[in-house]
C-alpha cells in the first residue's frame with residue numbers, strides 16, 4: 001500500500017496535485033479524499049467527556065464509508081482518516097489497545113479493521129484483548145447488550161497492573177463494547193482506561 | 202449380450218457423476234467465485250474434484266519486461282482490470298500472507314489473490330433452433346433497412362453500429378437480428394449500462410420470443426432457471442461471463458457513467474467468444490466509436506427519423522439564475538413554478554431532472570406543496586420501478602428525478618424540464634437523451650423540453666445543434 005493516491009478514495013475524482021494549504025500547515029500525509037467528500041463528513045465539535053473522544057458523527061457519508069471499509073473489505077480506506085487519527089493519538093501517553101474481532105470473524109473479513117486504521121496512521125498499539133464471542137453488538141437489543149456476560153478476555157501473560165490504557169474502536173453507539181473492555185481491564189489492575197472512536201453513532 | 206453387459210458395468214463403475222442440468226445451465230459461460238455459488242458447497246466441491254471446473258486465482262501476476270525494466274503487473278480475472286492504481290496490497294488474515302485485491306470490481310464482492318474462480322468445462326447445454334419471433338409490428342422503411350443491414354453484418358461476422366435517434370424504434374430493429382442469431386444456434390447477449398434499460402427491455406423480448414429462455418441480470422436480480430439463450434444484462438454483470446456469447450449487442454453504449462471506456466470494452470471482449478461480432482446501438486455515438494466503424498470496416502445503419510415520422514422536439518433554453526437560493530430559502534423559482542403549474546393545469550405528465558440528489562431532496566418538499574402526489578426518484582430508490590409505472594399510468598402528475606431516468610423511459614405525452622442544465626453532469630449526450638423522452642408517442646409527437654439554466658454551456662449548445670442537425674437529415678429542414 002505504498003503507492004501514491006491520485007484519485008479520491010471515496011468518489012474517484014482526481015485529487016488536486018497542487019500543494020494544498022493543509023500540507024503547507026504540516027499535515028503528515030497527503031490527502032486521500034477530495035474536498036467534496038470531506039465536506040460531507042460531520043466532525044464532532046463538543047465531546048461529552050474526556051473519557052471518550054470521537055471524531056465524527058454517524059451520517060450517510062460515514063455509513064457508506066463503514067460499509068465499504070468493513071463489509072466490502074476495501075482495506076485501503078483505512079488511510080482516509082490517518083491524519084486525523086494520528087493528530088489525536090500520537091502524543092497520548094496511554095498504551096493504545098484496539099478493540100479486537102473474533103479470530104473466526106477475522107478470517108472471514110481478512111483484516112482487523114481497527115488495527116489497520118492505527119497502522120495507516122503509523123501508531124503503535126498492543127493487542128491485549130481477545131474477543132470471545134462471535135456475535136456482534138449490532139444484532140442485539142439494548143437489553144441483551146447490557147446483559148451480555150463477557151465479550152473479551154485478557155491475552156495470556158499480559159500484566160495490567162498500573163497501566164494507562166486508551167481503547168480504540170470504530171464506532172460507539174450505546175457504549176457497551178467499550179464498557180465491557182474497560183471493566184475487564186480495571187478488574188485486571190489497569191490504572192485508567194479511556195477510549196477513542198472514529199465515529200459517534 | 203455379454204458385450205453389452207460389460208459396457209453397462211463399465212458405465213456404472215466409471216468414476217463420474219451424472220451432471221445435473223441445473224449446474225450445467227448455470228455455470229455454462231460463467232466465471233464464478235468458488236465459495237459463493239447458488240449451490241451447496243459440497244456439491245460444487247464434488248464437481249471440482251471430478252474435474253468439471255477449471256480453477257483460476259482471481260488475481261494473476263504478469264511479469265513484464267520492457268528493455269531493462271522488469272516489473273510485476275496484476276490483472277483481475279473477473280473484470281480484466283489491469284490499471285495498477287486499482288490493485289491494493291494488504292496483509293491478509295485469511296491466506297496469512299501478502300494479498301492483492303482489485304478495487305475496480307469491488308462493488309460486486311471483493312476479488313483478491315486468495316479468491317478462487319471456477320469456470321465450467323463440463324458438457325454444454327444444447328440449443329434448439331426453433332425459436333419463434335412473435336411480432337406483428339410494422340417497420341418504417343428506415344427501420345427495415347437497418348434491420349436488414351444488421352443481419353447482413355451478422356452473416357459476415359462483422360461489428361455493426363446502429364445510430365438511431367431517440368424514438369427511432371431501436372429495440373424493434375434488433376428483433377429480426379436476434380431471431381436470426383438464435384436460430385443459427387447462437388447464444389446472444391444484450392448489454393446495457395443501466396438497470397432501468399434491462400428492466401424495460403426484458404418484458405418486451407419475453408413477449409416477442411415466447412419459446413426462448415431469457416434471463417435479465419442486474420445487481421440483485423433473482424436467480425432464474427434454465428440455460429439462457431438470450432441474456433439481457435447490465436454491463437457490470439458481464440464481468441461474470443467468459444467466452445460465453447456468439448453475439449453481443451451493447452445498447453446505449455455511451456450511457457453515463459459508463460461511457461464506452463476501456464473496462465467496458467474489456468468486459469465485452471471477455472464475455473464474448475473470440476471474434477464474435479459486437480453490435481453497438483446508440484443515439485449519441487462518440488467520435489471514437491465513429492472512427493472505429495471506419496477504421497475497422499464495421500456495418501453502419503443510420504436512422505435520423507423517429508418511427509412515427511415526426512421530428513425531434515427541439516429544446517428551448519430558459520434562464521433560472523441562482524436557482525439554488527430560492528430552493529434553499531423554501532420556494533420554487535417562479536419560472537419553474539409556472540411551468541409546473543401549467544403542466545398540472547393541462548394534465549400533462551412531467552419529468553423534472555435535477556443535477557444532484559441533494560437539490561432534488563430540497564425541492565421535493567416544495568413540490569409536494571403544489572401537488573401532494575408529485576414524487577421523486579433516484580438511483581438507490583427501492584420503489585423506482587413502481588414510481589415510473591405510476592407516472593405512466595397517470596396515477597401521479599409528475600416525477601422529479603436525477604439523471605437515472607435519462608434513457609429507457611417512455612411515457613406518453615411527457616413534458617420535460619431540466620433544472621441546472623449547465624451542471625457538469627448534463628453532458629450533450631445526456632441532454633440529447635433527456636430531450637429524447639419527449640414526443641415519442643405517435644398520438645403526442647410534440648411536447649415541451651426546456652433547459653432551465655444558470656448560464657448556457659457548450660454542452661447545451663451542442664445538444665440543441667445535434668438535435669436540429671438530425672431533424673435536418675431526417676426532413677431536409679430544421680423542422
Ligand SMILES: [Zn+2]
Pocket residue numbers: 008009010011012013033034035036037038
Ligand atoms: Zn471524493
Ligand SMILES: [Zn+2]
Pocket residue numbers: 110293294295296297298299300301313314315316
Ligand atoms: Zn488473502
Ligand SMILES: [Zn+2]
Pocket residue numbers: 277278279280281282303304305306307312
Ligand atoms: Zn476486478
